[in-house]
Amino acid sequence: MFASWGALAHRRRWVVIIAVVLLTVIGGAWGAGVFGKLTQGGYDDPGSQAAHVDKVIEDSIGKQGGDVVVLYTAPDGRTVDDPQLAQKINDRLSALPGSDVGKVVSYWNTHVPQLADATKQHGLATITLASTNQSEQITQYAAIADKLAVDGVQTQVGGLIPLQKAITDRSMSDVELAELISLPVVLALLVIIFGSAVAALLPVLVGGLSILGALAVLRLMSLGLDVNTFAVNVASLLGLGLAIDYGLFTVGRFREELAAGRGTAEAVRRTVATAGRTVAFSATLLVIALAGLMVFPLDFLKSVAYGGMSAVAIAALVSLTLLPALLGVLGKNVDRLAVPWRRSADSEPGWLNKLAGTVMKRPTLFVLPIVAVLLVLGSPFLNVKFGAADEKQLPPSDSGRQAIESINSAFPSTSNSIAQVVLRSTNGAAPDQAAVGKLVTDAGGIASDVHPVGAKGDVVVLSVKLPGDPLSDQARDAVTSLRALPHPANTELMVGGFTAKLADSTQAIFDRLPWMIAILVGATLLLMFLAFGSVLLPIKAVVMSALSLSATFGVLTFVFQEGHGAGWLNVTPAPMQIGVMVLIGALVFGLSTDYETFLLSRMVEARNKGMSTPDAVRTGLVRTGRMISAAALLLIVVTGAFGLSEIVTMRFIGIGMIVALVLDATVVRMLLVPAVLRLFGDASWWAPGPLRRFQERVGIKESEDAEDEPASHSREPEPVH
Template structure:
């Protein structure tokens, strides 16, 4: 199939080029408007008890708290009770547009003692926006943001709506900056790798078009579903990084075919049948890995899955359509504009240093397997002590005014912070005595339990949880509150920040086995169909698991335990379980990606009659340089995204860099060849019935190519 498509791409090259360019450019132009439709929510399980509490409270007594919280600090020598100060603030708040604001509650229009601190120097105003839709709330907050400051009064603005808008705006700016930084660096590295400007431009062109196409798909998705801001970040990262990797492997294989003396038509056909098939197979595995995120109820993970799957699929489609067509037009001109030190020279597909590595690994495989596995396990050890938290203002750097505002508000008014539990007691048989007894019992667990409101058979209370809202003490208090005895026919529901975190974390753990089953099952099945071996897929899963555990351990060591956190300008804090799951899908998918490129050449050599050691050595020396180069390019791309001021993107960037460094060096270049050498001929084994099944429905393409012996690499001892 792939070889046939290579022939079609060659013969219809101009039609393919024009069609792909039009679709991606038009899609990208339309998709640029997706930034106006992005949301920042989706980190909580919408079906959880905590989410149910929010809905009950909103339906019964109205939404509590404000979408925007403003802290006004009285000038030196005055207090919040100063008449002139009170008039200026009340006039300012009264002038807010009614179309954007539904309610304003402040110390100055209610004189509630809870809205002024003990020193009377700080007063609070909470603003409820007119809409409950997060996208519209962002627009409404933008309309009032410049109308909140009062002359001569220090004004700090916090709350969920400002935090969401700040993170969204910074995320979009950071994406543009990352693309601006990474593309020139990637192009320069490709020129060095290929030794030709024309060859280097091909993967960059594919990467840019893949981003445009992914934006178009994301905007289409946003018409019916919520799309989180980070879906665009992940789509840009994967679209650019993987398209460049796919382009690198494809162009590299095409130049290799030309160097072997084949004409352009045959070189394109063989390139698509080999590298193109591997690209399609690799992209399919990565799309399935990202699809595993769809089993979780969190809209954040689903949105990121949409973005990632779109980017990977489009990167593969552009690599399998536009790139072969462009190579058909260029032919030998792919090496035009060669750098001075490469003019007149042909790239060596078998670097001497890789020959040395291959020879050493083949001689002493056990001496590589044991220490490498031990080091990876040691790197993964910190993950055994992982703690899970949630996205809050610490996603922003310590110097950010929005984060500082929220921290100032929480310090002056602890009751507005994340330590508050919302408690709903409802039931038609409730008496005042029952309610009083419940409040007394709850107060022993959460100090300062007090009524917020009641309507019909619903009673709402707030209580302050003990300890850190992300800590075990607060989580245990939520569990204890939910377990309190209550009269027959009634129920007690507990919500709030800590409860949402606990519920969302549990929902992820409950569904995690399904994601693991999807990842492992798809890898085992597809790799068996591709390579016809039982052990190769199992080995691939184990190698990916090792890389993943080491990556998780390093992330825990840095982002939770704080080692080196100062260099990254991040605040050590518990890990976000949703982001860890995302990293898991990405790292597992990318690990399998490089495994596929490596094994495809080994199996190709094995099918040509080489012995196991020679097939392993051939695959390593033919792909090792490209895998290292691909990892380096992806590190540059993810490194640029890691410069983001948003902790989640910095977390993803660092995680990807760690995974790529480990995977493309010690794992693929040393551990995998050493394990295969130890397995010997058993590496290619499959039971007879499975072998016959694979031959009938497998996805091999080697039989479409001319059979010719593969030249064994000359070992350098």
């Protein structure tokens, strides 16, 4: 199939080029509209008890807290009760446009004591925006943001919507900066790797078009779904990075075929039959890995899954359509504009030959220490704690973060440490007042500052100040204890709030995590068996990917939670976001399998030519080692640019990817995998008879002779020392 497609892409090369370029450019131009439709929500389980509490409160006594919170601080020597200041603040808030603002509640229009601090230096105003749609709320907030300041009064603006807008704005600017930095660096590295400016431009072109295609898919998604900001970040990262990787392998294989003396048409056909087949296979595995995120109820993970899957699929499609057609047009001109140090495409790096020989001779001396080091690197993850996205996503110097911290300091009752307890009658009558009083007393034995905040019909709402930090085990235990409080018959007791949402979302992820693992492992075992016809190779691939993943998680915990080196990264140590950890897991597992596929495909290819196991492993490492190292380096540059983001989540993803790529493309693929295969010996390629026959019937293979005649290497195994 792939050989036939390669021949067709060469014959209809101009049609393919024009069609792909037009589709991606037009789609990207339309897809740019997605930037106005991005959201920052989706981090909570919409089916959880805490989410249900929010809906019950909003339906019964109305939305609490407002979308925008403004802290006004009186100048020295004056208080918020000063009549002149009060008049100026009231006039400013009253002038806000009704088209954008639904309701304003402030200390100055209600005189509620809780809206001013004890010193009367600070006063609060909460603003409920006119829309309930998050994208529209961000637009409405942008319209009033410059109309909140009052002359002579320090004004700080916080709240959920300003926080989301700040994160979205910084995320978008970070994407532009990352691409601005990474593309020139990647192009320069490709020139060094290929030794030709023309060959270097091809993967970059594929990467740019892949991003445009991914934007079109995200815009299409936004018509019916909420698209989280990070979906665009991840789509850009994967679209650019993987398209460059796929282009690197494809162009590299084409140059090998030309160097072997084949004509352009045959070189294109064989390139698609070999490298193209591997690209399609590895992209399928990565799409399945990202699809595993869709088992979770959090819209954030689903949104990122859609973005990542579309970016990977489009990168593979462009690599399998546009790239072969361009190679067919260029032919030997792919090596034009060569640099003086250009090496022959079929030359074998001497250092890889030496490395492969050393690993083959002493495999045990590589396997045991490497596995031990990876396990030690992963050990900090045993003490991981999970948190949630809050103002600490922004750098300490950000005015939005400073505003939220000032509000929480001056008004602890507005902080995330407040839980809402709902007592709702199931028979339509109002809850018994004696029962409500007992509930207040019982809750007071668990937490502090328990008081009613509203009652209507069959619902009573209490506010409870949880002990400790809202992300602490103490606060979570208090939520569990509150939910376990006895309550009268015919009533329902529910607990919501920030800590409750975090606990519910974390539990929802843990409940569904086995399904994701089953998808990742099952798909890898099945597809790699169909591709390579071996039982041990897929199992080994899963174990290697798990080792890379555990080491990556351990390093991230060591830095971002425990704080080692956090000052250098300008991040505040905090519990990890479990949703982002799951995302990193899918990406790292998928990319680990991706490099494993490229490495094993050449080893199996060599084995099928008649080489012995040591020779096949050595040949696969030598022929792909340089390309895998180059691909990892290029992807490190792309993800490293995202690691410069001022948003902690993007910096977390960027650094996590860098750690994973460094470990996987060097220690694991270059040393551990060849050493393990050497220890396995001929058993590496074994499968039971029935499975072997099944793989030969339905396996992922080429029916045409895409390769040379079998080599005359002996299959006699070498002794293992």
